Amino acid sequence: MESKTMQPTPVQMERENLRRVRFTRPALWVQLVLLACLIAGPLVVPSFRAMDVMTKVMIFAVVAASYDLILGYTGILSLAHVTFFGIGAYSMALVVFHSGQAAWYHIPVAMALAVGISGVLAVALAFFSLRVKAIFFTMMSLALAEFVFILGDQWHDLTMGEDGVSFSLPGIFSVNWSDGTFLGATLNGRLMTYYFILAASVLLFIGLVRFVRSPVGRVLKSVRDNEQRSTALGYKTFHYKVLSNVFGSVVASLAGVLFAMWLGYVNPTSVLGIPVMLNILLMVIIGGMGTLYGSIMGAAFIQVAEAWLPDLQKLTAWLLPHVEVAQRLAERWILYFGILFILVVIFFPKGLVGTARDVIARRKLRLAQRDHQPGL
Amino acid sequence: MASQAPVVQTKDLTIRFGGNVAVNAVNLTVESFTLKAIIGPNGAGKTTLFNLLSGQYKPTSGSIMFKGREVTDLGAADRTRLGVGRSFQLTNIFPSLSVLENVRLALQSKARVGMVFWRNYRSYSELEDRAYELLRQVLMEKRWAVEAKTLTHGEQRKLEIAILLALDPELLLLDEPTAGMSLEEVPAILELIQQIKAARNRTIMLVEHKFDMIMTVSDSIAVLKEGRLICDDSPEAVACNSEVLEAYLGGGVKNG
Incomplete structure (x- = not known):
């Protein structure tokens, strides 16, 4: 056969080209700059509030990305994602709380508990309801979310009910720990916890990115495109849906552990409530379903808006002390949040990242067509 | 014993x-x-018969043997693994994936690395190269990078056959491979089928309406009418069978 010639095929050439630009891709630089900002942030801006928002953005970016894996990449609408998040948060809080004194090993134990419980629960939920119609899965997940919420609210001996659980972290993560200064910033438990969460979030996010770029991720993509075809290729699509559901749920529970570590306090409303679930859903939609990186934008959008929109009121009172109408308007900050959301959906129908990717792809196509024009 | 068993036997x-x-x-x-x-x-x-053979439908009664093995209760995915490859009457591809990816996914399934979730899918470069090779076989290699939905109908059918070949099935079920194709595109498909047959390593079952095409490529022809098998014989014998002619013409008249 003539196919044994040394001439590389276009596929091989493209692969070689991708390998060559591996370290010079613009996306990589955006990621590194973002990472650098998160590392330098607390040292440059020594404001607790800014650090608080950044931490929540990191944690919720992971939660939203893991939800995107289930919603955007697998095409399943689950309302129990917050449940897995809450299971992680409660694992952390209760392990420390019920042992009395915080110890080092509590963190890995809490993580193992979170992974174990949420893994088993996700498998059970999937096997019980994923085989049937999608709407049935959604309803079952809602029932599970409500059930676990009530459990957190009522099982007083274990969870302290609606009062919630306060706990302290061990060693250098403790709020009492402090050890001099570094680059002008005070080294304290908060800062250490911040960097721990940063490292953990980055690892979890990379795990999610690797998952969608793996053979499994490609099968999930094909299932969304044409499930019957995937089955005819020999893929057991049900197994793939279960796998991605479990993976996403486990990641969410680990993010829950981080969230509890940051707050040092959990209660049912803050980590198990349906409003939190809706926030996660909004983050994915704002960022763009099926993009993963959109989750960072979505989480930032919502966390920043929630943290600073209430300040609108103070700002108005300060700028226009005598204009009552303006102050009344500023009081309704939650309304502006709604308007912002509607604007995003109108102008970025595929989410911020999804729409941006479309625009870039269209431009590339136009450029490629223009380049080919003279040859025709 | 097993090697002598027919590829397909329904009871x-x-x-x-x-x-x-x-x-x-x-x-x-x-x-x-x-x-x-x-x-x-x-x-x-x-x-419907194809759907039963490929496992899309479960039979109400009766059984299906594949290479001497009972497969009646196996689903479509399991039968694909055993070596049953099926093309669909309505073109069945992944429309928003690239042409290459369509074939690569089939090879990935065959290579049994579909459940790997820690490695980048592009690190299996041999799958990509093999996919390109298969596209070359069906004369589609120039279109490897485009989305499958932008292909012409004839190209999509060729892509489907490439996907099928990627699964390396022993039994190919081709459901009207030339349906809806423009006349210029038909000879290429016909030649492809002849090629596959000439390699003598696969069994082919073909549903087709183009009678002259069937007469040239078939070893035997089975005739169905209202769900019943009324005749199964060599092309020459079938062409002269009065019941077949009646069924065919009768059906033709009924359907205008």
Whole structure:
């Protein structure tokens, strides 16, 4: 056969080209700059509030990305994602709380508990309801979310009910720990916890990115495109849906552990409530379903808006002390949040990242067509 | 024993949809490395028979043997793994994936690395290279990078055959591979089928309406009418069978 010639095929050439630009891709630089900002942030801006928002953005970016894996990449609408998040948060809080004194090993134990419980629960939920119609899965997940919420609210001996659980972290993560200064910033438990969460979030996010770029991720993509075809290729699509559901749920529970570590306090409303679930859903939609990186934008959008929109009121009172109408308007900050959301959906129908990717792809196509024009 | 067993053997294969018996007590045998055409008027149950063989439908009664092994209760995915490859009457590809990815996914399934979630899918470069090679075989290599939905109808059918070949099946079920194709595109498909048959390592079952095409490529022809197998013989014998002619013309008249 003539196919044994040394001439590389276009596929091989493209692969070689991708390998060559591996370290010079613009996306990589955006990621590194973002990472650098998160590392330098607390040292440059020594404001607790800014650090608080950044931490929540990191944690919720992971939660939203893991939800995107289930919603955007697998095409399943689950309302129990917050449940897995809450299971992680409660694992952390209760392990420390019920042992009395915080110890080092509590963190890995809490993580193992979170992974174990949420893994088993996700498998059970999937096997019980994923085989049937999608709407049935959604309803079952809602029932599970409500059930676990009530459990957190009522099982007083274990969870302290609606009062919630306060706990302290061990060693250098403790709020009492402090050890001099570094680059002008005070080294304290908060800062250490911040960097721990940063490292953990980055690892979890990379795990999610690797998952969608793996053979499994490609099968999930094909299932969304044409499930019957995937089955005819020999893929057991049900197994793939279960796998991605479990993976996403486990990641969410680990993010829950981080969230509890940051707050040092959990209660049912803050980590198990349906409003939190809706926030996660909004983050994915704002960022763009099926993009993963959109989750960072979505989480930032919502966390920043929630943290600073209430300040609108103070700002108005300060700028226009005598204009009552303006102050009344500023009081309704939650309304502006709604308007912002509607604007995003109108102008970025595929989410911020999804729409941006479309625009870039269209431009590339136009450029490629223009380049080919003279040859025709 | 097993090597002598026919590739496909059905026994009293029946499927009922409500009161309608779509396939009725069909006993069909297909020998290794032959090409059997299935013909019959519209609604005779040809596609339903394919759906039963590929596992899309479960039969109401009767059994299916594949290479001497009972597969009646296996689903479509399991039968694909055993070596049953099926093309669909309505083109069935992944429309928003690239042409190369369509074939690569089939190879990935065959290579059994689909459950790997820690490695980048592009690190399996041999799958990509093999996919490109298969596209070359069906004369589609120039279109490897485009989305499959932008292909012409004929190209999509060729892509489908490339996907099928990627699965390396022993049994190819081709459901009207030339349906809806423009006349210029038909010879390429016909040649492709001849090529596959000439390699003598696969068994082909073919549903087709183009009678002259069937007469040239088939080793044997089975005729279905109203779900029943009324004749299964060499092309020459089938062409002279009065019942077949009656069924075919009758069906033709009925369907205008």
